[in-house]
Amino acid sequence: MQYKRCGRSGLKLPAISLGLWHNFGGVDVLEDSRAMILHAFDLGITHFDLANNYGPPPGSAEETFGRILQSDLAAYRDELVISTKAGYLMWPGPYGEWGSRKYLLASLDQSLRRMGLDYVDVFYHHRPDPDTPIAETISALDQIVRSGKALYVGISSYTAEQTREAAAILKSLGTRCLIHQPRYSMFDRWIEESLLGVLNEEGIGCIVFSPLAQGLLTDKYLNGIPADSRAAKPHGFLRPEQITDDKIIKVRRLREIAGARGQRLSQMALAWVLRHPEVTSALIGASRLGHIDDAVGAIQNVSFSREELQSIEQILAR
Ligand SMILES: NC(=O)c1ccc[n+]([C@@H]2O[C@H](COP(=O)([O-])OP(=O)(O)OC[C@H]3O[C@@H](n4cnc5c(N)ncnc54)[C@H](OP(=O)(O)O)[C@@H]3O)[C@@H](O)[C@H]2O)c1
Secondary structure (H helix, E strand, O other): OOEEEOOOOOOEEEOEEEEOOOOOOOOOOHHHHHHHHHHHHHOOOOEEEOOOOOOOOOOHHHHHHHHHHHHHHHHHHHHOEEEEEEOOOOOOOOOOOOOOHHHHHHHHHHHHHHHOOOOEEEEEEOOOOOOOOHHHHHHHHHHHHHHOOEEEEEEEOOOHHHHHHHHHHHHHHOOOEEEEEOEOEOOEOHHHOOHHHHHHHHOOEEEEEOOOHHHOOOOOOOOOOOOOOHHHOOOOOOOHHHOOHHHHHHHHHHHHHHHHOOOOHHHHHHHHHHOOOOEEEEEEOOOOHHHHHHHHHHHHOOOOOHHHHHHHHHHHHO
16 A cells, blocks of 8 residues: 655555445445455554445435444544534534534534544545534634544535635644545546645645546446345445446446556556546445455556547547
């Protein structure tokens, strides 16, 4: 495993991190979740990413992770970087989502209880809140660091401008914005326009989520929708209508370039997001052990020739 410095902080993260959004909830088989987490850790994946609402049902991924921590990983707490988030709907009423101080502090306390932890390593605001003053949300993050319940804080899906503002408020309070968690893959490139530049200037790390576009940038959907895939599950966030002919044509062409590099498409897709120096880690999901092996194997070759990058651009532009 390669460990990369997270922005200009002291913290290093593995180039591949594992997220527990799908396949680690109360509806999933605990032994499968346990096997994937332990396999990832054995391969040097020291960073596990959660959120209050991951499941289903919401909260159950944190409970699963807490059980595995207790049964298998308690002795390794100091070798792990555990993150969680609040921002999406978690409980009824006006205090169960978005970005108020009231919500963020209560949600983190609930997450710590579910995981059986005294602190998380990173706590994120999960999505920008159009109505709460950003200063309230960000000062709650500062308070969370000062309380010792998170060692670092980050933001997710904030625009470039919102990121600059959040970083400035945190800096004025004496706390660093450690990391930004945006969506980024060959099929969703919004961060290239200005967010990466802001992260570079501010010295903020970047961990990109859904680098495989939830499984689209793999061989999985080449011959239809497999019954055990995310797109086939009623609670999966990848919907069948997102698997368009246009995307599958691109996937087939991209696969040829990956093959010529001696990689699977999933591996090339991960290498491609990691080519930016600003990207600290690719945050993957998995439903079986082989997905984790594939992802870790991607690190063997993360450099691209100019011709390869041009060919990829041409395919994506079509
Ligand atoms: N901050 C946010 O708002 C936000 C939003 C979304 C996600 N996230 C974080 O990012 C993490 C990763 O997101 P993601 O799960 O969408 O990432 P992803 O890596 O793009 O997709 C993972 C899915 O792709 C499929 N897959 C992975 N490797 C494969 C392979 N080698 N061959 C075939 N299929 C493969 C599996 O789908 P199947 O399950 O179908 O097998 C797997 O569940 C989440 O767990 C979460 O921690 C954050």
